[in-house]
Amino acid sequence: MNGSPYTLRGNNSVTLVMLKVLAALIPGVIAHVWLFGPGIIVSLILCSAFALGFESFILLMRGIPQKPFLTDGSVLVTACLLALALPTLAPWWLYLTGVFFAVVVAKHLYGGLGQNLFNPAMVGYSALIVSFPVYMTQWAAPLGVAHTVPTLWEAIDLVFAGAGAISPDAYTSATALDTWKTQVRLGKDAAEILGQPLFGWAGGRGQEIVALMYLLGGLTLVANRVTTWHVPFAFLAGIAATAGVLQVLEPAQHAGPLFHLFSGGAMLGAFFIATDPVTAAGTPRGKLIYAGLAGFLTVIIRAYGGYPDGVAFAVLLMNVAVPFIDAYTQPRVFGHKHGGKRGQA
Amino acid sequence: MKRKLHGFNGGVHPEDHKSVSNTTPIAQMPLLPRYVVSLRQHIGTPARPLVQAGDTVLRGQMIGAAEGYVSTAVHAPTSGRVLEVAQHEVPHPSGLTDLCVVIEADGLDQSVEFQPLDWRQLDPSALRNRIRDMGLAGLGGAVFPSFIKLNPEGHGIDTLILNGAECEPWITCDDRLMRERAAEILEGAAMMSHMLGCREVLIGIEDNKPEAIAALRAVAPAGIQIITVPTLYPSGGGKQLTYILTGRETPTGGRSTDIGVQVFNVGTAYALYRALALGEPMLSRVVTVTGHVARPGNFEVRLGTPVADLLQAAGGALPGCHGKLVGGPMMGFDLEDNAAPLTKAVNCIIAKHPALFPARPPAMPCIRCGACARACPASLQPFEMYWFARAKDFGKAQTYDLFDCIECGCCSYVCPSHIPLVDFYRFAKSEIWERERQKQDADQARVRHEFKAFRLEREKQEKAEKLAAKVAENKARDAAAAAGASTTASADPEAERKKAILQAALERAKKAKESVIPQNTDNLPSTAEKQIADIEARRAQAGVAAPTDAPPTES
Numbered sequence: 001m002n003g004s005p006y007t008l009r010g011n012n013s014v015t016l017v018m019l020k021v022l023a024a025l026i027p028g029v030i031a032h033v034w035l036f037g038p039g040i041i042v043s044l045i046l047c048s049a050f051a052l053g054f055e056s057f058i059l060l061m062r063g064i065p066q067k068p069f070l071t072d073g074s075v076l077v078t079a080c081l082l083a084l085a086l087p088t089l090a091p092w093w094l095y096l097t098g099v100f101f102a103v104v105v106a107k108h109l110y111g112g113l114g115q116n117l118f119n120p121a122m123v124g125y126s127a128l129i130v131s132f133p134v135y136m137t138q139w140a141a142p143l144g145v146a147h148t149v150p151t152l153w154e155a156i157d158l159v160f161a162g163a164g165a166i167s168p169d170a171y172t173s174a175t176a177l178d179t180w181k182t183q184v185r186l187g188k189d190a191a192e193i194l195g196q197p198l199f200g201w202a203g204g205r206g207q208e209i210v211a212l213m214y215l216l217g218g219l220t221l222v223a224n225r226v227t228t229w230h231v232p233f234a235f236l237a238g239i240a241a242t243a244g245v246l247q248v249l250e251p252a253q254h255a256g257p258l259f260h261l262f263s264g265g266a267m268l269g270a271f272f273i274a275t276d277p278v279t280a281a282g283t284p285r286g287k288l289i290y291a292g293l294a295g296f297l298t299v300i301i302r303a304y305g306g307y308p309d310g311v312a313f314a315v316l317l318m319n320v321a322v323p324f325i326d327a328y329t330q331p332r333v334f335g336h337k338h339g340g341k342r343g344q345a
Numbered sequence: 346m347k348r349k350l351h352g353f354n355g356g357v358h359p360e361d362h363k364s365v366s367n368t369t370p371i372a373q374m375p376l377l378p379r380y381v382v383s384l385r386q387h388i389g390t391p392a393r394p395l396v397q398a399g400d401t402v403l404r405g406q407m408i409g410a411a412e413g414y415v416s417t418a419v420h421a422p423t424s425g426r427v428l429e430v431a432q433h434e435v436p437h438p439s440g441l442t443d444l445c446v447v448i449e450a451d452g453l454d455q456s457v458e459f460q461p462l463d464w465r466q467l468d469p470s471a472l473r474n475r476i477r478d479m480g481l482a483g484l485g486g487a488v489f490p491s492f493i494k495l496n497p498e499g500h501g502i503d504t505l506i507l508n509g510a511e512c513e514p515w516i517t518c519d520d521r522l523m524r525e526r527a528a529e530i531l532e533g534a535a536m537m538s539h540m541l542g543c544r545e546v547l548i549g550i551e552d553n554k555p556e557a558i559a560a561l562r563a564v565a566p567a568g569i570q571i572i573t574v575p576t577l578y579p580s581g582g583g584k585q586l587t588y589i590l591t592g593r594e595t596p597t598g599g600r601s602t603d604i605g606v607q608v609f610n611v612g613t614a615y616a617l618y619r620a621l622a623l624g625e626p627m628l629s630r631v632v633t634v635t636g637h638v639a640r641p642g643n644f645e646v647r648l649g650t651p652v653a654d655l656l657q658a659a660g661g662a663l664p665g666c667h668g669k670l671v672g673g674p675m676m677g678f679d680l681e682d683n684a685a686p687l688t689k690a691v692n693c694i695i696a697k698h699p700a701l702f703p704a705r706p707p708a709m710p711c712i713r714c715g716a717c718a719r720a721c722p723a724s725l726q727p728f729e730m731y732w733f734a735r736a737k738d739f740g741k742a743q744t745y746d747l748f749d750c751i752e753c754g755c756c757s758y759v760c761p762s763h764i765p766l767v768d769f770y771r772f773a774k775s776e777i778w779e780r781e782r783q784k785q786d787a788d789q790a791r792v793r794h795e796f797k798a799f800r801l802e803r804e805k806q807e808k809a810e811k812l813a814a815k816v817a818e819n820k821a822r823d824a825a826a827a828a829g830a831s832t833t834a835s836a837d838p839e840a841e842r843k844k845a846i847l848q849a850a851l852e853r854a855k856k857a858k859e860s861v862i863p864q865n866t867d868n869l870p871s872t873a874e875k876q877i878a879d880i881e882a883r884r885a886q887a888g889v890a891a892p893t894d895a896p897p898t899e900s
Contacts, residue, residue: 003678003679003765003768004672004674004675004676004677004678004752004754004757004767005674005675005676005754005757005758005767006670006674006675006677006697006702007359007360007514007674007675007702007758008705008757008758008760008763009357009359009758009759012759012760012761013706013709013761013762013763014709014712014761014762016761017712017714017761068707068709072709074712112710113709113710113712114710114711114712114713114762115710225719228715228719277712277713277714277715278712278713280713282713282715282718282726282728282729283718283726326729330726330745331718331724331726332724333597333723333724333725333746333749334353334354334584334588334594334597334722334723334724334749335584335594335595335596335597335598335599335723335749336596336597336746336749
């Protein structure tokens, strides 16, 4: 059989794609360390180690060669995204459980790399927030809210020894989204809530800087063509538009677009999670629909749902719709009159 | 003047490696002692051999005649003796053999007399017959017989495009030809335009060939536009270049003539010039020999030259060479046998070396990154087609427009998982063709079976009726004899009997006429139609109706 092409693009591999994604996370991680202390390093390393362990074990069980699949970088991306989505300073078994759901359940039980229907990191996150809601609301407090951030050793101590050694309350607080939700329920009005020290110029104090760094890192992914503009743009536009409409309708109840864009997992979701090519829509128009609706659902879940943030559930819900969206949004093929619906044999 | 160019989706920029072979002029190959001329030089039916072992031939003598419509003639590359007409290795991806004429050169290189034509005075239809006997086929890769493409009837072709894009890396034969024989190419273009009756003649060349562009511009007459197009593989694809230059998309399953455009390679225009202005049939072509060889360059090579001799002319492959490619690295194929001879389809031979062509890394799973879709010049979704081809869900692959894939290789080139995507599409296409063929075979077998069943039934009825007629005849005779004995003889009994038989026959014929039902007799060859007509006649005679569950007509 003909084997052409005999020449391939250089410096091109799955590993390289994954490394570019990891590199784009670095500004956000640095900002996090600067503002919240080195706790994030502990959870990143812990999640990565657990993930590599699970991956290796499952590869062994499935009889798949270790080297190419452990070095493809995909499991590290999953682990790091999960770590960044989880609170730092949580007990180690929380990370272990999350990684188990992400790597073993969401990835390998669905067939491994490239086969999973759901975003693995978001499956891990969702399993945890449903199972352990209390741990999932204790986030490291930024400087300015807490008087001090934990040192690296204190962070390690907290993660492994738990609350028995040092009270984590000294370092943790609810997130801005969480606070917003409880305060609105208490009947406080928007301006009053935003005046609290937990809130910064856009989203949660400190968190907004981290979000800004994710935005910058994410833009390098678009510039390097690791991802296209469609998903981040539509996701953020979906959030901004929905938040804008809600704010106009009920100004006392809802924060504005800026707050929603720079709080919780919005920026991380827009550039690193919703863009996961395996679980996102594949066609240009499909990506706009998929990510736009994910953004819409994010704000709806934040505003009316039981959980403070909605990125994970919004992405998972839209993952379900991807095959359907793709089938109906096929681009027009050269020499054809129409694009659109395909796949009906 | 500035012409608005149209960009197609995607495309890639592989390293072009053109300078390896495009710095030296086209060299003439020395006369060889032996040539192996394949009778399948073109798409369609191979030529019918006109010579046999022992015949002497002259250079330019027709040794294979066009057979059927899509076919063209084949000629002797030099004078000498025919050694054999036999199966021989040919450069084809399948590595199969084909019928070839092996000629032992006598060293004299005597030609038949070439007769130049005053083509401006000749009727295009006469020119086309001439071109068919001159063996002209497209030199861009598809080797479609040129005389067919030069027939404008029923198409309304307004634009002629000469393809000088040469977008495949490494290949420079068109580049050198345009630099060195610009005037002849333009003359060939004028001949094409004359035959097609075009309003506009465009020559598209990628901007990495400034010397060729300058050479053509220097001699181009007012009616011919030389257009620079951005270097982007596969700009030289027929559909892609047509779109770049005219903004017209060749409809799926159609040809560029459907949108009023005809496309020829610049090499074909040059060959047409030689055929009409010099009267010389297609005996040679320019071939690039490049890659890991001592003296890369371009050679004017007689058709039938074994690849091994051509490589020798380029100084031979250097140590470390691990095989040769026919064509470019994006769409070419591995040469199985160095003894295989050059055909009109071969534009380039590349000697491979691991440093130039590293082995493809092991494939990883598809991560749906979409790089293939962004690179696809046909705007397909290659990763979707890949899933279906891999799962052998060929019907689904077809609904994702598998057959719009031109196998340019852009998707495989950009795939971060190093999946040999095009191999999957080739596999799926061949499987679909095979199933289509099997279905046709099955349909034909079914029709034959039904016909046989019908025939047996009819013969049974015919026998029964003959028997009944005989019985009736005997009865009538007995009755007549009895009547004769009684001597009443009121009427002629013989006449009475004949009248009764005639009446019965008439009634049967009437009944048969009423019960004739439609048959699946569309699109049958004339012999089959005649057969059916015979059967129908016999059936009418016998008064038997066709089977009521007639096979459905082909849909």
